[in-house]
Amino acid sequence: MKADVASTPPKQLGLWRKSLNARTAFLYLFPSILLFSVFIFYPMFRTIYLSFFLTDQQGAAALFVGFENYAYLFESREFRNSIKATVLFVLYTVPTGVIIALYLALIANEKLKGIGFFRTVYSSTMGISVAASSVVWLFLFHPSIGMFNRLLNVMNLPGVQWLLDPDWALVSISISTIWMNIGFSFLILLGGLQNIDEYLYESAKIDGAGYWYQLRRITIPMLSPTLFFIITISLINAFQTFGQVDILTKGGPSQATNLIVYSIYREAFVNYQFGTASAQAVFLFICILIVTILQFKLGEKKVHYQ
Amino acid sequence: MSTPKKILFYILLVISAFLVFFPVLYAFMISFMSGGEILQGKFFPESIHFDNYVKVFDRLPLMNYLINSFIVSFGVMLGQLVVCSLAAYAFVFIPFKGRDFIFFLFISTMMIPWEATMIPNFFTIQKLDWMNTYQGLTVPFFALAFGTFLLRQHFKTIPKELHEAAEVAGLGKFAFFWRVILPVSKTSLVTLGAYGFLTTWNMYLWPLLVTSTDQVRTVQIGLKQLQSQEVATEWGVVMAGVIVVIIPTLLLLFAGQKQLQKGLTQGALK
Numbered sequence: 001m002k003a004d005v006a007s008t009p010p011k012q013l014g015l016w017r018k019s020l021n022a023r024t025a026f027l028y029l030f031p032s033i034l035l036f037s038v039f040i041f042y043p044m045f046r047t048i049y050l051s052f053f054l055t056d057q058q059g060a061a062a063l064f065v066g067f068e069n070y071a072y073l074f075e076s077r078e079f080r081n082s083i084k085a086t087v088l089f090v091l092y093t094v095p096t097g098v099i100i101a102l103y104l105a106l107i108a109n110e111k112l113k114g115i116g117f118f119r120t121v122y123s124s125t126m127g128i129s130v131a132a133s134s135v136v137w138l139f140l141f142h143p144s145i146g147m148f149n150r151l152l153n154v155m156n157l158p159g160v161q162w163l164l165d166p167d168w169a170l171v172s173i174s175i176s177t178i179w180m181n182i183g184f185s186f187l188i189l190l191g192g193l194q195n196i197d198e199y200l201y202e203s204a205k206i207d208g209a210g211y212w213y214q215l216r217r218i219t220i221p222m223l224s225p226t227l228f229f230i231i232t233i234s235l236i237n238a239f240q241t242f243g244q245v246d247i248l249t250k251g252g253p254s255q256a257t258n259l260i261v262y263s264i265y266r267e268a269f270v271n272y273q274f275g276t277a278s279a280q281a282v283f284l285f286i287c288i289l290i291v292t293i294l295q296f297k298l299g300e301k302k303v304h305y306q
Numbered sequence: 307m308s309t310p311k312k313i314l315f316y317i318l319l320v321i322s323a324f325l326v327f328f329p330v331l332y333a334f335m336i337s338f339m340s341g342g343e344i345l346q347g348k349f350f351p352e353s354i355h356f357d358n359y360v361k362v363f364d365r366l367p368l369m370n371y372l373i374n375s376f377i378v379s380f381g382v383m384l385g386q387l388v389v390c391s392l393a394a395y396a397f398v399f400i401p402f403k404g405r406d407f408i409f410f411l412f413i414s415t416m417m418i419p420w421e422a423t424m425i426p427n428f429f430t431i432q433k434l435d436w437m438n439t440y441q442g443l444t445v446p447f448f449a450l451a452f453g454t455f456l457l458r459q460h461f462k463t464i465p466k467e468l469h470e471a472a473e474v475a476g477l478g479k480f481a482f483f484w485r486v487i488l489p490v491s492k493t494s495l496v497t498l499g500a501y502g503f504l505t506t507w508n509m510y511l512w513p514l515l516v517t518s519t520d521q522v523r524t525v526q527i528g529l530k531q532l533q534s535q536e537v538a539t540e541w542g543v544v545m546a547g548v549i550v551v552i553i554p555t556l557l558l559l560f561a562g563q564k565q566l567q568k569g570l571t572q573g574a575l576k
Contacts, residue, residue, distance in 0.1 A: 021401060022403060028400070029393050031449065036449050046426035059426075059428075110307070112307075112319075121323045122322070122323070128556065129510065129555070135529055137329065179326075187563075187566065188567075191568065288419045
């Protein structure tokens with residue numbers, strides 16, 4: 001084979017042969033490239049395009065309006081409301097969710113008998129769909145037969161209209177979301193903890209460092225890349241919340257839980273306003289892009305890597 | 307670890323486990339209760355009877371929905387394994403010009419939230435006449451940057467000597483991929499498979515958009531139907547439905563928890 005190549009003068013090693021690898025690689029990459037093009041790249045450009053148009057019922061661009069859809073959005077109280085709800089939702093769910101998952105990962109990282117059982121239980125919510133969880137939480141939040149109001153009754157406190165009171169609805173959705181996300185965050189954080197070099201703890205122990213000192217000086221710094229990753233993922237997930245809103249509150253009461261994806265869904269598939277819905281989708285994309293870029297930029301500088 | 311410290315940890319572990327698992331446990335208990343017991347606010351059912359389970363299969367074509375969910379989840383899982391492993395193989399074993407650029411293009415798709423593309427995708431499915439079909443529910447999810455990335459990470463750990471040996475033995479590129487690479491990557495493939503199955507089984511918004519009849523509708527949409535039909539009256543039936551829907555994924559998770567954790571951490575952090 002080699003001798004063969006050597007005997008051919010380099011001039012005749014045409015583009016066709018030189019590109020053999022590229023052509024083979026293309027065959028292997030073709031399914032991915034085709035699917036990405038049809039279902040991600042094309043629709044992304046189409047969404048941006050549609051956001052500059054008024055559309056008809058079939059979603060075809062009908063009238064070019066430039067940035068008017070965007071201007072309309074930022075003037076509309078509904079959309080500003082939806083942004084406010086989304087920001088509050090992020091603030092309610094992300095820090096609490098990460099802290100609870102971190103606590104669970106820390107206690108489940110000890111070398112104890114039967115620890116596998118607890119790990120399985122803590123990660124279990126990852127296997128439970130948003131639809132199923134939402135239905136269960138709908139029951140827990142039920143004003144009369146739900147568990148929460150029963151507990152309040154036992155303590156002689158007045159019941160709360162969890163999902164019907166505009167002041168509580170977003171909190172209720174947040175509580176259920178935190179629970180749904182615990183499993184995944186826990187699993188990733190536990191993985192991060194297990195990657196920390198045992199040796200660091202051994203030398204700390206020889207120096208007589210206590211549990212909290214080790215936690216502050218070794219565990220948290222060494223875990224920071226994982227923590228940072230899980231915070232980013234939780235943020236992105238929070239922006240993409242849909243199922244629990246659809247089942248628990250349908251965006252109500254008085255739009256208190258009209259999170260951005262629900263707002264897009266309603267604008268497009270209930271009101272048939274595909275132009276403004278696309279503008280919202282572009283806005284969502286930009287938000288998530290910013291979070292992702294921050295993850296890369298900040299993550300590499302501020303975070304301690306092993 | 308000292309004994310008092312051990313006891314403290316066990317107490318924390320047990321309390322936390324109860325709090326985390328409580329909603330599922332409660333749903334499980336309620337699925338065996340009669341309407342009266344639920345109204346009384348009991349936690350344990352007086353006796354175990356399966357009326358609610360019988361009813362839920364009666365009210366909804368739940369069996370159909372389950373089969374649909376299986377077909378869709380299994381389909382996406384297989385599709386992802388094939389498409390992602392082919393791509394990952396090219397990225398690791400075939401050097402070509404522009405490889406880094408194309409890889410960057412793949413990774414960049416992770417930054418595009420699926421919801422930002424759902425409106426044109428919905429119309430694409432409509433134009434292809436794929437509404438209410440298995441293709442419509444599965445094909446858009448076959449290519450997955452995360453999956454390609456995960457497998458690429460694993461393929462990179464395969465020693466180069468293996469590649470050279472295969473070439474000496476006269477194994478073609480595809481034979482090498484099929485007969486050498488895939489078998490030694492079983493663990494990563496299993497992780498990706500479990501991940502794909504889980505996420506597809508639990509999908510909600512896309513099936514809501516592209517199914518309008520019972521024909522290919524998945525269990526998650528079935529749950530929504532059940533909830534809106536039965537909420538006022540029979541919570542026991544609704545909870546029976548919930549339990550039936552979560553059992554397959556919980557089992558899968560319990561079986562593959564360790565594996566999944568390892569695989570996901572690897573994919574996420576390295």
